[in-house]
Amino acid sequence: DAQESRGLGDVYKRQICRNVQVLHPAAEGILCGRSFLYLFRIFRGRNNKDMEEKKNILTYAGLKKYEDELHSLKVERRQEVAQKIKEAMEQGDLSENAEYDAAKDEQRDIEARIEELEKILKNVEVVTGEDVALDRISVGCRVKIHDIEFDEDLDYSIVGSTEANSLENKISNESPVGKALMGAKVGDVVKVDTMAGSLSYKILSIAPSED
Secondary structure, X not given: OHHHHHHHHHHHHHHHHHHHOOOOHHHHHHOOOOOHHHHHHHHHXXXXXXXXXXXXXXXXXXXXXXXXXXXXXXXXXXXXHHHHHHHHHOOOOOOOOHHHXXXXXXXXXXXXXXXXXXXXXXXXXXXXXXXXXXXXXXXXXXXXXXXXXXXXXXXXXXXXXXXXXXXXOEEEOOOHHHHHHXXXXXXXXXXXXXXXXXXXXXXXXXXXXXX
């Protein structure tokens, strides 16, 4: 029984490792004994300088989403938080004014997000449907793959790293799975090496992204 439990544990670990492969490479470290400090340094490494230097690949839908968010932050959210700060200051003593502290924190978050979005959009490369060749996997396409080990089909949209969202099945071309899929054709089998073992996927179909 103990041996069977260990076997099931290994299977579950490999399946979870498979799932985190759609994220940043450092995510695997959570399962593989890497320290929190190591993971923090990896994620921290994607700083503003990196965003400015490299091309931020976005689909047209992703571009519009970021532009709309930036407009909302500048036109609406800035005014809203400025009004909150004004009302809190009118209460007098700010030393123990929770509303003032909360509004200032919100203001800092808004300004930080504005700065982040401006840096992303400053050096952006937009991928449209016309740019996507469907004979091979590339950014801007939707793929169906078969997980050979777990015998299940998976659907993913391949996007740039800034647009990746695992909850929406949008995986980065820089993630372990995304990197392995790039350039593959229908019928190809690609392998992704993880610290829990090698995972294999067969390419079933390549289609334009729905966005």
